[in-house]
Amino acid sequence: MLDQILQFVLTGITVGATYALVALGFSIIYNASDVVNFAQGEFVMIGAMSAIAMSAGENGLSPFLALPLAILLTIGVGIMLQRFAIAPAKGASVVTTIIITIGASIFLRGVALLLWGKDIFALPHFSGEQPIHIGNATLLPQNLWVMGGAALLVIGVHWFFNHTHQGKAILACSCNRTAAQLVGINVGKMMMIAYGLSAFLGAMAGLLVTPITFTSYDAGVMLGLKGFSAAILGGFGNPMGAVAGGVLLGLIESLSAGLISSGYKDAIGFIILLLVLFFRPSGLFGKATAERV
Amino acid sequence: MNIRKTLSTIAAGILLSLAAGQTVAADSIKIGSFLAVTGGASFLGDPELKTLQLYIGEINAGGGVNGKQIELVHYDTGGNPKKSVSFAKRLIQKDKVDLIIGGSTSGSTLAVMPLVDKAGMPFISLAGSVKIIKPVKRWTFKMPHTDAMAAAKIFGDMKRRGISKVALISGSGGFGKSGRTQSLALAPQYGIEIVSDESYGKKDTDMTAQLTKIRDTDAQAILNFGFGTGPAIVTKNVRQLGITLPLYQSHGVASKKYIDLAGDSAEGVRLPAAALLVAEMLPDTDPQKPVLLDYKRKFEAKFGPVSTFGGHAYDGLHIALEAIDRAGSTDKEKVRDQIEKTQGFIGTGGVYNMSPRDHLGLSLDAFKMLEIKNGDWTIVQ
Numbered sequence: 001m002l003d004q005i006l007q008f009v010l011t012g013i014t015v016g017a018t019y020a021l022v023a024l025g026f027s028i029i030y031n032a033s034d035v036v037n038f039a040q041g042e043f044v045m046i047g048a049m050s051a052i053a054m055s056a057g058e059n060g061l062s063p064f065l066a067l068p069l070a071i072l073l074t075i076g077v078g079i080m081l082q083r084f085a086i087a088p089a090k091g092a093s094v095v096t097t098i099i100i101t102i103g104a105s106i107f108l109r110g111v112a113l114l115l116w117g118k119d120i121f122a123l124p125h126f127s128g129e130q131p132i133h134i135g136n137a138t139l140l141p142q143n144l145w146v147m148g149g150a151a152l153l154v155i156g157v158h159w160f161f162n163h164t165h166q167g168k169a170i171l172a173c174s175c176n177r178t179a180a181q182l183v184g185i186n187v188g189k190m191m192m193i194a195y196g197l198s199a200f201l202g203a204m205a206g207l208l209v210t211p212i213t214f215t216s217y218d219a220g221v222m223l224g225l226k227g228f229s230a231a232i233l234g235g236f237g238n239p240m241g242a243v244a245g246g247v248l249l250g251l252i253e254s255l256s257a258g259l260i261s262s263g264y265k266d267a268i269g270f271i272i273l274l275l276v277l278f279f280r281p282s283g284l285f286g287k288a289t290a291e292r293v
Numbered sequence: 294m295n296i297r298k299t300l301s302t303i304a305a306g307i308l309l310s311l312a313a314g315q316t317v318a319a320d321s322i323k324i325g326s327f328l329a330v331t332g333g334a335s336f337l338g339d340p341e342l343k344t345l346q347l348y349i350g351e352i353n354a355g356g357g358v359n360g361k362q363i364e365l366v367h368y369d370t371g372g373n374p375k376k377s378v379s380f381a382k383r384l385i386q387k388d389k390v391d392l393i394i395g396g397s398t399s400g401s402t403l404a405v406m407p408l409v410d411k412a413g414m415p416f417i418s419l420a421g422s423v424k425i426i427k428p429v430k431r432w433t434f435k436m437p438h439t440d441a442m443a444a445a446k447i448f449g450d451m452k453r454r455g456i457s458k459v460a461l462i463s464g465s466g467g468f469g470k471s472g473r474t475q476s477l478a479l480a481p482q483y484g485i486e487i488v489s490d491e492s493y494g495k496k497d498t499d500m501t502a503q504l505t506k507i508r509d510t511d512a513q514a515i516l517n518f519g520f521g522t523g524p525a526i527v528t529k530n531v532r533q534l535g536i537t538l539p540l541y542q543s544h545g546v547a548s549k550k551y552i553d554l555a556g557d558s559a560e561g562v563r564l565p566a567a568a569l570l571v572a573e574m575l576p577d578t579d580p581q582k583p584v585l586l587d588y589k590r591k592f593e594a595k596f597g598p599v600s601t602f603g604g605h606a607y608d609g610l611h612i613a614l615e616a617i618d619r620a621g622s623t624d625k626e627k628v629r630d631q632i633e634k635t636q637g638f639i640g641t642g643g644v645y646n647m648s649p650r651d652h653l654g655l656s657l658d659a660f661k662m663l664e665i666k667n668g669d670w671t672i673v674q
């Protein structure tokens with residue numbers, strides 16, 4: 001029984017780490033621009049699919065070149081999303097921007113479908129597929145890559161927002177855009193950095209998990225939804241809360257699949273999410289907000 | 294005055310179009326078709342339409358059937374059952390076709406069945422569900438094998454290997470659910486006990502939790518019914534957890550893509566599949582072999598890799614044309630009777646022997662049991 005639970009926990013943390021990276025991307029964009037970016041899952045898909053496309057075939061690039069290029073491409077997509085879809089709608093209501101990002105996600109899926117077709121693709125594992133045994137539970141080397149990669153990225157993002165000039169400037173934009181502009185912060189540039197960073201996280205998540213999970217043009221839909229749930233669970237707009245929410249959601253899913261019922265694991269995840277929102281409307285780690293009427 | 298003029302114009306128009314319809318009908322056989330050529334189910338409809346066009350072109354070039362040319366009237370449903378119903382209506386009432394071949398998805402086919410029954414229109418469906426032919430409907434026939442047959446084939450193989458306790462894990466999509474239902478219903482007939490019944494979401498990325506549970510049961514084999522990424526992930530997870538039980542997959546993964554994705558983990562996996570997949574490997578004594586190789590050669594020369602779905606269209610078209618040939622006319626009642634009398638037709642899906650009680654006419658031989666060895670299929674004897 002203990003072996004089983006250990007396996008469920010290891011599985012939950014790996015799956016949760018992916019959710020955490022997507023949720024972190026949601027949080028960064030929300031913090032910087034008050035936009036809930038539903039194309040976040042598509043960043044994951046584009047990162048993975050473009051890396052596969054570039055390294056495919058005999059004339060394909062080596063992975064050492066293809067992976068960085070795929071990341072750059074995804075960052076480019078993120079910045080273009082901001083420039084050409086979000087920025088023109090400056091001052092629009094939250095619902096309008098949500099509709100815009102949903103539209104963008106459908107568009108990006110369509111482009112991926114046209115470019116790469118409906119097939120399912122995989123990336124090779126970074127360091128072999130020999131399972132690592134911990135007691136009776138097992139782990140793939142790639143699971144460690146996912147957990148380690150996610151941890152490093154989270155620490156990096158934390159450091160960026162708290163200890164760099166640019167990171168603080170982005171936070172300033174989210175606090176008060178007009179005031180930020182008045183003290184000489186280039187708000188437009190900061191927005192692009194925030195979207196680029198979000199896209200970067202998405203692409204990294206895609207590259208790290210695709211050896212295990214495979215990918216296809218529509219792989220971003222589920223990841224986007226789960227990442228969004230994780231961000232809400234942790235408290236929307238709180239980056240570290242989003243990470244905790246992601247890992248927690250992964251654990252809940254895996255433990256309920258293992259201990260209760262695999263058919264209801266998604267339902268259990270959503271029920272817990274609803275309960276949290278019922279008792280703590282701002283999420284587990286969110287700051288309570290009051291709106292002046 | 295004006296109204297009368299309009300009315301008479303309309304009347305004249307209708308008369309003209311009727312007359313036109315009749316003259317066309319007199320010297321050609323009109324085959325109607327509605328397929329999911331675009332949309333999510335286009336992997337079904339696209340090869341089906343290509344196959345119909347390819348062979349109708351070839352038959353027409355060779356002089357047609359009974360000296361008549363064949364005319365194909367086709368509509369694209371995008372996989373939408375509602376559109377299928379309106380297109381079927383149009384085929385029956387406006388285009389006045391002699392016979393319909395189509396309905397790529399089970400939803401489309403089931404939605405159209407009451408309509409063709411009422412209109413008395415022979416209808417050959419290219420969709421999978423067993424509900425299309427059980428209970429038998431007078432005017433509806435179907436070409437593809439069913440999920441129940443796949444499950445039966447798997448359980449038969451398990452029984453031969455002395456396996457009596459099976460853990461079932463299935464995807465939550467339509468295909469996985471239907472496969473699960475059929476497996477649960479059929480298992481007792483083969484003396485097989487389902488000791489574990491797990492499922493996973495269509496886009497889930499890790500099934501180790503479910504499989505850890507299965508590992509701790511006394512199952513002697515694992516059966517996975519699913520489509521898409523799920524089965525490949527299950528296969529990898531099984532090996533990751535060090536489970537050495539035989540793993541069975543369904544015909545849902547019968548493509549090279551599955552071996553590519555699952556890699557070494559797929560070694561030793563068994564699954565039922567249509568003979569088209571292994572056409573070259575069949576023994577020369579197999580009656581299907583020449584038919585399969587011929588279809589494969591012709592299709593691949595024009596369009597690229599064959600799929601079993603296009604093969605269903607090949608079977609449907611030829612069964613329909615042979616029935617029309619035997620009936621000597623396109624009288625719907627006679628054609629229907631002749632389709633029902635199809636005996637020993639060797640198609641890509643298997644050897645069809647229809648009867649008033651069986652509007653599919655395939656036996657379990659239509660499926661071949663395959664095992665993956667050294668990254669390729671082998672036929673289990």
